Amino acid sequence: MSESTVLKFGGTSVADAGALQRVAGVVQRAHRSTRPIVVVSALAGVTDALLAAADAAASGDAERIRLQLDALLERHAEIAGRLARPENARGIRTVLERTRAEIADLLQRVAAEPERRPALRDELAAYGERLSAALLTAVLLATDVPARYVDALDRRLVPVLGGYIGATLEGVTTTLGRGGSDYSAALVGAALGAREIQIWTDVSGVLTADPRVVPGAGTIPSLSYAEAAELAYFGAKVLHPKTIQPAMERDIPVRICNSNAPAHPGTMVTARGELRAGTVKAIAHKSGITVLQIGSTRMLGAYGFLRGLFEVFERHQTVVDVVTTSEVSVSLTVDDARSLPDIVAELEPLGTVAVESGRAIVCVVGEGLRTTPGIAARVFATISDINVSLISQGASRVNLTFVVDEDRVQEAVLRLHDALFEREPADLDAAAATGAP
Ligand code: ASP
Ligand code: MG
Numbered sequence: 330m331s332e333s334t335v336l337k338f339g340g341t342s343v344a345d346a347g348a349l350q351r352v353a354g355v356v357q358r359a360h361r362s363t364r365p366i367v368v369v370s371a372l373a374g375v376t377d378a379l380l381a382a383a384d385a386a387a388s389g390d391a392e393r394i395r396l397q398l399d400a401l402l403e404r405h406a407e408i409a410g411r412l413a414r415p416e417n418a419r420g421i422r423t424v425l426e427r428t429r430a431e432i433a434d435l436l437q438r439v440a441a442e443p444e445r446r447p448a449l450r451d452e453l454a455a456y457g458e459r460l461s462a463a464l465l466t467a468v469l470l471a472t473d474v475p476a477r478y479v480d481a482l483d484r485r486l487v488p489v490l491g492g493y494i495g496a497t498l499e500g501v502t503t504t505l506g507r508g509g510s511d512y513s514a515a516l517v518g519a520a521l522g523a524r525e526i527q528i529w530t531d532v533s534g535v536l537t538a539d540p541r542v543v544p545g546a547g548t549i550p551s552l553s554y555a556e557a558a559e560l561a562y563f564g565a566k567v568l569h570p571k572t573i574q575p576a577m578e579r580d581i582p583v584r585i586c587n588s589n590a591p592a593h594p595g596t597m598v599t600a601r602g603e604l605r606a607g608t609v610k611a612i613a614h615k616s617g618i619t620v621l622q623i624g625s626t627r628m629l630g631a632y633g634f635l636r637g638l639f640e641v642f643e644r645h646q647t648v649v650d651v652v653t654t655s656e657v658s659v660s661l662t663v664d665d666a667r668s669l670p671d672i673v674a675e676l677e678p679l680g681t682v683a684v685e686s687g688r689a690i691v692c693v694v695g696e697g698l699r700t701t702p703g704i705a706a707r708v709f710a711t712i713s714d715i716n717v718s719l720i721s722q723g724a725s726r727v728n729l730t731f732v733v734d735e736d737r738v739q740e741a742v743l744r745l746h747d748a749l750f751e752r753e754p755a756d757l758d759a760a761a762a763t764g765a766p
Contacts, residue, residue: 371457
């Protein structure tokens, strides 16, 4: 294990001069005790603006959002003017002017070369992280952190890399997908055998539930990789789902920290996690889900049926999240319903197809769920008056997942949080015994 620690800062952590100053403080402190490697996202809003510019250019209308993009890009120079040393601020200004010219050129090519659009979009989006990394380097230099904007390592310096961006084997600029700079940090950390990978964002780690639904939601101090992977799908804003894999392969702890509250310990993700008494760590949910039920007596005792069914989803590049089966039917959920009409048409030869939209997935997560008796009873007793249309438990050892009506999901999550986190265990047993919420 090397002495290096990867510190990744998200877009809101570098949104303005105040935020960048706090980040510089975090890196400065880390630099005293370890060898930090900094991975940074584009400034908040910049990736969106670059991709919107690409879209506008594709429809022959690049001028429309030109001013907005220009103002966002100008922020890099403004912040450098306030926080960097004059010579470095001039350097950022030069980089920015060159970037503007390159962007203008790329936007013209987007309009002129439709077949190259996907690659050109990536090339455009990559400027967000290239600029933010150059800017953060300049800000760090002003606080006497010997930073350097690089894509390779130098032992004495603090390397600052833009996350999210990369190149194909042929050397063509590409990106790792929206939110991908967390994944960049994990890849760098795994490659170096880092001591820790820190993901700095604008909330204090992973919370026990969505705080917009549950005001009493609190930070989860520790998670196992498996728990974090389940939660990343629901709370993708906090941690990109792919982040866990590289860290897990090298057994590197991932810590999720708040750049607005650097002293808060945040959430620590490790191989072991920590078993929480009662074993439930979080209640996640996701609305806007569609349930499909495919029934066929042909499935009875037949093989190959499920393969045929899932091939339909594969052809339409549609992700299936939760699946349950009985002898003669399959129920499953999809999040992205764009190809649904085509999918349903192709499923119909296989059997009867029922589509229920307006559903929500609730996912109760905790190591030990599978081996602790009584949890499912508690969960369903708490929401006994809410209709549950699909249940999946046991697919992974860490979650109990079910589907309810979208209209009632907030109430369900609120009540479950109250029952599983905010009341004494004795209350829970009583609730489970009587079926009372
Ligand atoms: N800037 C990229 C995005 O907004 C990558 C990231 O922030 O993780 O998706
Ligand atoms: Mg992110």
